[in-house]
Amino acid sequence: MSEFRLDPTTREWVIIASERAKRPRDLMSRAPHPQPEAHLTECPFCPGNEEQTTNETASYPDPATGLWRVRVFENKFPAVSPDGLADRVEDHPLALSVKGVGMHEVVVESALHNRLLGEMEDDEIFDVVRAYRDRLRELHTQHFVRQVIIFKNHGVSAGTSLEHPHSQIVATPVVPRYRRHQYDVAVQHFDERGRNLYLDIVEFELERSVRVIRENTSFVEIHPYASRRPFETWIIPKTQRASFAEVSDEELRQFGGALRDSLHGLLVGLNNPDFNHILYTGALGDENEPHFCWHLRVYPRLTAVAGFEIGSGIHINSSVPEDTAQFMRGVVSSK
Numbered sequence: 001m002s003e004f005r006l007d008p009t010t011r012e013w014v015i016i017a018s019e020r021a022k023r024p025r026d027l028m029s030r031a032p033h034p035q036p037e038a039h040l041t042e043c044p045f046c047p048g049n050e051e052q053t054t055n056e057t058a059s060y061p062d063p064a065t066g067l068w069r070v071r072v073f074e075n076k077f078p079a080v081s082p083d084g085l086a087d088r089v090e091d092h093p094l095a096l097s098v099k100g101v102g103m104h105e106v107v108v109e110s111a112l113h114n115r116l117l118g119e120m121e122d123d124e125i126f127d128v129v130r131a132y133r134d135r136l137r138e139l140h141t142q143h144f145v146r147q148v149i150i151f152k153n154h155g156v157s158a159g160t161s162l163e164h165p166h167s168q169i170v171a172t173p174v175v176p177r178y179r180r181h182q183y184d185v186a187v188q189h190f191d192e193r194g195r196n197l198y199l200d201i202v203e204f205e206l207e208r209s210v211r212v213i214r215e216n217t218s219f220v221e222i223h224p225y226a227s228r229r230p231f232e233t234w235i236i237p238k239t240q241r242a243s244f245a246e247v248s249d250e251e252l253r254q255f256g257g258a259l260r261d262s263l264h265g266l267l268v269g270l271n272n273p274d275f276n277h278i279l280y281t282g283a284l285g286d287e288n289e290p291h292f293c294w295h296l297r298v299y300p301r302l303t304a305v306a307g308f309e310i311g312s313g314i315h316i317n318s319s320v321p322e323d324t325a326q327f328m329r330g331v332v333s334s335k
Helices: 122-139 177-193 197-208 249-269 307-312 321-333
Strands: 003-007 012-016 056-061 068-074 088-092 095-098 103-108 147-154 166-172 212-215 219-222 233-237 275-280 295-300 315-317
Touching (some): 068 122, 122 147, 122 166, 177 197, 197 212, 197 219, 197 233, 212 249, 212 321, 249 321
Antiparallel strands (some): 003 012, 056 068, 068 103, 212 219, 233 295
């Protein structure tokens, strides 16, 4: 029989449709992508085409060559821009608006057109997550910023338009309702239990072990109890920090390794599916709050959201996280 499970971080229900659940291997969406070339002359993100991008905000060189390994620059077609004030305008009680003030940046993850995060060496993935952290710190100094969203779209169904591996960072003058709701749920848990919700999740998952993929000194990788999507994956720190901006270089290295290994599992085990990964970090002003814990979630695009999900807000997951976790542990052990 199918089962309703409650996501403790949002208090939202998810249906684990075990009666119609597919075997993990049945969720492979396609044959593997053909491997592209390492450099494309027409790609604006490849070396030599830097003039095709906008203002560079950060660059991380390859020690072996002195050339850039990771670049960050303003998005050429931004959703928000740094010009103007973030004042609320209310023309009518039903018409509240704020100008589209903010920052929208692109993180080119490698000089190589075909270098996926799941295939990177330790130093390569470290530079990517270091760029995330450093840009978060810098954006927090801007007067209009309240929330920074760091995310990656991999594949057409995940929303990407350029093949060259890249992530995006968007800083907004408002805290999105979904993020604020997550904070509120974490605050309520902390007020009621006197403990951090995310550290309680880590303890619960390690104790049960059935949804744990792997762990290192500082992080645990799980398929959460109330997964919304097949193979949904969370990477959660074992030490509480509300903001990713506060992470040390040593922790960054372990986080980079955990992220790389998680994406490598999808690459090998599921033939490189489309996915989104999203880094959840505290809003500006909440960096030192004890109730929240930054973390990263990976959402593979193996199934579509349909009418029931849109109409009810309840996701139907056609896989069982205990089964997908077991499958991924098998992928890990076969490396």
